[in-house]
Amino acid sequence: MNFELEDEHRMLKDLVARFVRDELLPLEAAVLQREASGGQLTLAPEEHERLDARSRALGLWGLDAPGELGGSDLPVTAMVGVNEELGKTITPYDLPPDSPNLRMLLKTADATQTERYLAPYARGETVSAIAISEPGAGADPSAMSTRAVREADGTWVLNGRKIWISRAASADWTIVMAVTDMTLGSRGGISAFIIDKDTPGFVVERRIPMLGGASTYEISLQDCRVGAGQLLGVEGQGFAPMQARLSSRRVQMAAWCIGRAQRALDMVCDYAPLRKTFGAMLSDRQSVQWSVADAATRIHACRLMTYEAAARIDRGEEARAQVSMIKVFATEMAWDVIDMAMQVFGAMGMTKEMPLQQMANETRLMRIYEGPSEVHRWVVARALLGSRR
Numbered sequence: 001m002n003f004e005l006e007d008e009h010r011m012l013k014d015l016v017a018r019f020v021r022d023e024l025l026p027l028e029a030a031v032l033q034r035e036a037s038g039g040q041l042t043l044a045p046e047e048h049e050r051l052d053a054r055s056r057a058l059g060l061w062g063l064d065a066p067g068e069l070g071g072s073d074l075p076v077t078a079m080v081g082v083n084e085e086l087g088k089t090i091t092p093y094d095l096p097p098d099s100p101n102l103r104m105l106l107k108t109a110d111a112t113q114t115e116r117y118l119a120p121y122a123r124g125e126t127v128s129a130i131a132i133s134e135p136g137a138g139a140d141p142s143a144m145s146t147r148a149v150r151e152a153d154g155t156w157v158l159n160g161r162k163i164w165i166s167r168a169a170s171a172d173w174t175i176v177m178a179v180t181d182m183t184l185g186s187r188g189g190i191s192a193f194i195i196d197k198d199t200p201g202f203v204v205e206r207r208i209p210m211l212g213g214a215s216t217y218e219i220s221l222q223d224c225r226v227g228a229g230q231l232l233g234v235e236g237q238g239f240a241p242m243q244a245r246l247s248s249r250r251v252q253m254a255a256w257c258i259g260r261a262q263r264a265l266d267m268v269c270d271y272a273p274l275r276k277t278f279g280a281m282l283s284d285r286q287s288v289q290w291s292v293a294d295a296a297t298r299i300h301a302c303r304l305m306t307y308e309a310a311a312r313i314d315r316g317e318e319a320r321a322q323v324s325m326i327k328v329f330a331t332e333m334a335w336d337v338i339d340m341a342m343q344v345f346g347a348m349g350m351t352k353e354m355p356l357q358q359m360a361n362e363t364r365l366m367r368i369y370e371g372p373s374e375v376h377r378w379v380v381a382r383a384l385l386g387s388r389r
Contacts, residue, residue: 087259
């Protein structure tokens with residue numbers, strides 16, 4: 001069993017680490033100031049353009065996109081290393097394209113959809129969103145009520161509401177999950193549709209401010225009519241590709257959490273030997289030493305768990321329980337490590353002049369996003385108890 005990244009993947013991880021250090025970390029002060037004064041964590045347009053140009057020049061676009069679409073076709077394990085490094089900064093920048101929606105399209109897009117949507121997306125030319133959750137439905141797909149009804153000419157008409165959607169206002173197109181057979185529900189009755197942003201009846205209703213300057217959106221579908229070619233994949237078979245897409249995001253989140261926790265621990269290790277309280281350095285206090293040791297142990301365990309889950313996915317093995325395990329373990333581990341770091345820094349750790357509070361906010365959101373911890377514990381328990389029956 002190999003516990004190290006392959007040389008080329010390790011070099012890529014190092015390249016991303018340099019990009020984060022040289023390009024993203026220097027922007028944190030301005031980003032934090034904007035969030036403190038305006039309530040939104042954003043990059044200025046010129047900053048985003050410069051980062052796009054720099055990351056593209058470094059060959060960091062399309063890392064896990066297929067080679068035939070201009071990508072590097074990297075495995076999930078390699079992307080864990082990439083996302084761990086990206087997780088060490090609160091500067092809101094992602095390397096195009098967003099992996100989860102990319103992977104969902106790879107499983108479902110036909111030739112026409114590949115040319116129109118997947119290929120430009122893989123090249124980083126478009127922005128996407130996905131609309132799954134609904135008011136009152138949350139993480140329970142069986143409660144989904146958004147309907148898609150097919151008319152005689154093959155046109156689909158969608159009606160319903162979706163909520164907690166990232167990038168809905170800026171996305172060029174959105175994957176919308178809808179019920180096409182009420183009798184089957186999540187067991188063969190949920191389908192996916194690609195809806196362009198200017199489609200009549202597709203309405204972005206409101207922006208919802210979230211913790212730490214993040215935003216999600218609520219949309220409504222009001223007799224939203226799309227052609228037969230907008231059905232993504234097979235009618236009634238949208239649930240499995242959606243789950244694969246969610247698994248991709250959960251592995252990504254675990255890697256981000258490892259990066260955040262590692263940075264918080266590194267900050268403590270740099271600060272504790274310099275700060276004296278009541279005649280002794282913080283680094284000489286047993287409570288701080290034990291906190292550092294526990295944090296390092298949990299980060300190490302989480303990193304190994306995440307690589308193991310990613311390796312299962314790369315081998316095409318069942319990994320749903322393992323993905324749920326790391327979603328819970330990583331988000332709760334990072335929350336505790338960052339909270340410990342804030343405690344060690346004292347009042348300074350509470351300020352919006354340091355990244356710790358933003359790291360905590362983003363980690364807290366991830367304990368809900370892509371399924372709350374309670375649901376993932378249920379998934380793991382059900383897999384274990386079911387196997388015993």
